[in-house]
Amino acid sequence: MAGKRKTNPAGSTNNHRGDVLRVLGALKVATADQIQRIGAPHLSFRHTDKKTPFERKTARNASHTGALSDMRKHGLSENGGSTTTGERLRNLTPKGLQAASYELRRPVTEMGSTARGAGSSGASHPMAVNETVIAMLRPKPNLAKLTEDPPEVQAAAQAAVDAPDGIGSIASYWTEVPLPATGSWNAPGKGGAQADIVLTAPQDGVPLLFIEVDNCHETAEELAAKLEKYARFFRRKVKDTDGTERPMWRTRWTVPEGRYGDRPHPPVLLVFNHLGARDPNRTVPRLQEFTRPLWQGERHEDHHLYGHKIPIIATGMRNLREHGPAGPAFHRFGRDHM
Incomplete structure (x- = not known):
């Protein structure tokens, strides 16, 4: 069926840890969905066989959710409350910020705070800030990662690649x-x-x-x-x-x-x-x-x-x-x- 493919959960977790560090290092606090849309936008086009939007989102975010869980065990990230719609917020610890500074090639002194407590009131403003970054960035899917996916998935991703570019990384x-x-x-x-x-x-x-x-x-x-x-x-x-x-x-x-x-x-x-x-x-x-x-x-x-x-x-x-x-x-x- 459309969107089904073999995966390696352990490998995906390791591969997406860098995504998490770069995105949270820049945004301070984000949901797994926002991290995925920025760090691995090709995943947004998969799992079209799932029946509901919730199931599709859960499936495409699975690798990043796993990476976040693994990073939490190692003291790099932590849960930061929830959005008004019930999505879990994530942020980096001080140790995680140091790791993110390496990924972003940004001085630790410019990394800012860990954003603890941002989700105590639903984080409506941080979420709007993140969505602004995504709208300006307009992340492009990597077509090379979709070569084994169904034609309709590749066509949708190609349309996103052909759309006007965003700004920066x-x-x-x-x-x-x-x-x-x-x-x-x-x-x-x-x-x-x-x-x-x-x-x-x-x-x-x-x-x-x-x-x-x-x-x-x-x-x-x-x-x-x-x-x-x-x-x-x-x-x-x-x-x-x-x-x-x-x-x-x-x-x-x-x-x-x-x-x-x-x-x-x-x-x-x-x-x-x-x-x-x-x-x-x-x-x-x-x-x-x-x-x-x-x-x-x-x-x-x-x-x-x-x-x-x-x-x-x-x-x-x-x-x-x-x-x-x-x-x-x-x-x-x-x-x-x-």
Whole structure:
């Protein structure tokens, strides 16, 4: 029957441990399903013979669930509560974060916290952050892993491969990144922001992008205050290792200068996930007005200069999933078209 094939559970567990470390190292907390969709997207096309969505999900997640169980025995991962829909959340222990830093080739000092307690209230925000990463990443299945699967499985996977690309790899994404207005990177003081996601993918033309995810619970005023914290962080200057004073964010990330010699701040993308009662179609126009001093450029002949301004972009989760980062899913503040 469609989707049936021989498997090696023990081998799969070992093979998928790296997936778990890379995904949880980047996302901090996730479900086995999210780990599978990012780490081994070819599995999403199998087990079409199962009768229910639950059975199909259980089957395609089995290898990663086994890897998580094995890692838990070795003190690398732990259970972190449940989502509002009852899915078990997983996160790494400090020992697991060290292992993930090797997999991601990321300094341990930049790995962040272990995300313990994130599932105590259903983790609706971390789950939305993860889904934003998946929508931006658009993981492609490895067709070489599906050569023994039925033609309809291969055709569905081929369609996903042929769809527009996403941005970067899982190693391109950081979550819960402190942006200290005072203090240091490792010991942030009060008054700073915390980025939901930081994306660095210069190979795809996105050297640096900050992403904020809102489940439509926050007012335009609250979001404007958060963006003002971003501006405060972007304006902060510190002495670099060569003794030169430069913006603090440039001591960690490398970004080209502006096209016209100006120095714009990095862009911030707002992703609205419509779970709460607030209508993003009403929130965005008000937010655009509240934040005008942060993003509005200065007219110079046939172009605008954006020195020390923040390009602010908004999108909805549904549009982002449908079109991906290469499609018409984004509205930049100050523009009249997507």
